[in-house]
Amino acid sequence: MEKLTGDPSPFPGVQQYIRASQGQWRLSGQSRVRIADNASSDGNKVLYDTIFIVLSEYAGSLTQSERLMPVVYGEGETPDSGDIVIDLNSSGQSRGMDSLEGYVIDIGSYARITAPSERAVMYGLRTLLQILEAEGFVPCGTITDYPAVAERSLHIDIGRKFYTEEWIMDRVREMSRLRLNTLQLHFSENEGFRLMSESHPEVMSDQALTKTEMKAIILAAQRYHVDIIPSLDSPGHLAQALLTHPDWLLKDSAGNAARGALDITSPAARRFVLDLMDEYAELFAGSRYFHIGGDEFIDFAEFDKYPQLAEYARNVLNISGGTGVDAYIDYLNGVAEHLESMGWIVRAWNDGLYRGDQTQRVAPKPSIQITYWTKWHPMMAPLDAIVAKGHQVINFNDGYLYYVLGEHAGYTYPTAEKIRASWHPGLFSARTGEAKQEYTGDYPREFIGCTFSIWSDKPETQSEAEVAQGIRGPLGAMAELAWLGKQKPHGDAEVSERS
Known part of the structure; x- marks a missing residue:
């Protein structure tokens, strides 16, 4: 060679x-x-x-x-x-x-x-x-x-920060040139809800994409062979959506509302979320996957602060010895079943599932694909435990692939150099001091792909142009490694001569 x-x-x-x-x-x-x-x-x-x-x-x-x-x-x-x-x-x-x-x-x-x-x-x-x-x-x-992995994607938090239609279309074109094939649009967050809703217009922020604009983005993505995944997070991260519905916020035993957390014991609150899911399932009808969130609902170590969840599990769901976590998992399963009945493949975050400090009597549906982003807490389930339960997984490694505006929550902006030097598609997030969580060699069928994420935590810290420039290097590095495979940076493709 x-x-x-x-x-x-x-x-x-x-x-x-x-x-x-x-x-x-x-x-x-x-x-x-x-x-x-x-x-x-x-x-x-x-x-x-x-x-x-x-x-x-x-x-x-x-x-x-x-x-x-x-x-x-x-x-x-x-x-x-x-x-x-x-x-x-x-x-x-x-x-x-x-x-x-x-x-x-x-x-x-x-x-x-x-x-x-x-x-x-x-x-x-x-x-x-x-x-x-x-x-x-x-x-x-x-x-x-x-490609080395089937799905190579970009996630954009368009809930916390308003991004224009043209800016998102530019990302679609950039993705296509990088052979990235999937775009996840996360349009609801505690700090903003930025996609028009006709079923519940009260949820929207002042600046929000219209459905006409989103349809244009969807059409552009189809032309450039980029699949779109809608992401509507619940039962947490709903502060903006619930601004006018304070009665649907989950409250602790002292009567304090948990920020952005849905009272999943309320039939009206659950129906509210399903109304939104139905509306956006119609808008994104050409897509295959729907991300329902599930992360950071409450502090997952403090279910005891919300005794009504355990009561709901035992008295309404009829789960013998049921706990708050059972009510939470039942909620996720219910949303998943609702979407699956319409033909969707459902995804959720990993951090609240199969934790080591909880006994679950209700198991998440194995059909739910898990976007594994972190193991910062020692009680979070390791990757192999989730795969052993029958789930497929997507690598959202927050240590390498999270571009968090303002470098909020202890994150630093990723670089192409760091990604090329230390990351590969099968390297998942792991807790400092613990063994690596990674797939090497032939990837198992449960491993679907990997994703670079833009999180707009501090939206004012960068303009659209600065975000586009900031992600260019690390996104390109991730895209090439996801296409070529483990540790094969630019220029190292197999090349030989023949006579």
């Missing part, structure tokens, strides 16, 4: 580039994009739009004018020198890959991209044109590329 002089790899890098001993592919004034004639591409408007998006990104930098390369259907008997052939079919998966996002680029007198999905076509075409833009040519050979 040898690393190519000048390193023609794009960013993110590629898994393998086997280079011929000679030959280069270049565009000519007559170059065309030819779509191979097969059932997958016939009349496929999504494919045409995908090609158009990528060609538009490189218009002017690869040609003498802003004119896009012409796109034609059918490759003819032999494509012309300088052409690009797009072959959308499942055969890409049979060339050493098991991913709908993988692609192969065979580079000779013309370049042929074989891919099993429109998303993979987008990734492959960008890879080819990135190398061409950087070098002026592409060395002949074969590029084989595929």
